[in-house]
Amino acid sequence: MRVSNRVGFLGLAACMALAAALHGQNTAYQQDPNWRAPQEAAACANPLAHKPEAVAGGQKLFHRNCTECHGEDGSGLIKKHAADLLLPAVQDQTDGTLFWKITNGNVDRGMPSFSKLPELQRWQLVLYVRMLKQDVALQATGTKK
């Protein structure tokens, strides 16, 4: 029984890895331990948090600036070594941290700085990155049904 469980688990993991590879999703993404937002920046709240209508603009900005590396669905393209934005490692970060990372980039890992975008537009991107997670959750619920 235990052996069959193990085989089943390995099979499931292999299928997921294959599906991720076919999809180009970067589930193996490892965070750069040196890429940390200062505490003050991490504690910043999103000024658009109570303006959910701003997320549509965020989607437009995401499509324009981010999909080249992170993919249309934010899952991160392996060939670009880009983060899967749906992973808890990303989603568990504060809004302020995400904003800081978008602003500064991580030039050693190929992530450019997006400080050229106005501040509110960078916050719109943070809103949209949060929305990606909700989209996936909704899709998962729909699949189960």
Next chain:
Amino acid sequence: MRVLAVFLLFGASLRCRAQESPYFVTYDHHLEEPGNLEIETFSTIGVPRSGQNAYVAPYMELEYGVTARWTAELYLEGQGTAGDSAVFTGWRLENRFRPLKREHRINPVLYLEYEDINEASRIQKEITGIPDVTSPNAQLQPTKDRELEAKLILSSTVRDWNIAGNFLTEKNLSRDEGFEFGYAFGFSRPLSSLASAQNCRFCRENFIVGVEFYGGLGSTVDGVGFRDAAHYVAPVVSWQVSENASIHFSPAVALNGLGSPVLIRFGYSYEVRGFGSKLAQLFGGRR
């Protein structure tokens, strides 16, 4: 007729720049994203004083993001003067390096350029002295100028404003003209900070407006200072017409009686995203 031919040659391939700096002369600290290629065509039209002829100096820029901290550019330039001729005026290879990893209050960028141009060049991407806009092309073109140019670019983002200042020095390797100096300073901001939901062309967020000032600061041979050099003030505007493309326009007005009294600059640029990986794919490299 030849002026028109040069204009059409460059103008026909007009493509534009993703929403970035609206400046024509001043550089800010934003580099090209790694792997992206920007194809840009710009023109400088010189409005003549009495005794001068009007000219148009088109140039093409190929700007590539080598890494997130290094952008390289190749320029090809020409010039056509009314009542004279149209000539190719040379090429330039430019590199910009960003020494600091993170955003700071003031962000430095180091700029190094090699120019293989001739005296007929009139694009006026930088001004160090008084451009010769009166001598005929036949006299100017044979005189080669192989120059090294270095710039210190300092740029800040204050709220939604970009404030940038450049200090440049140039050394002609073809003959001894000493070190020549120049400056550029500009500030700009988008008309709207928030992105609208619609994919619209005329939304305020697609427009960036600003002003730039540029001119020469003399040389070690003729003396350093504001005198004996052209100076301009120029409102600038850029309009992002699509996701990859934008149009730029700037009328520059001379602040003294040297050089052309008005320079009308315009351009269009187009960004090819992921150009590096597409090229690698084409030659069987890693995807």
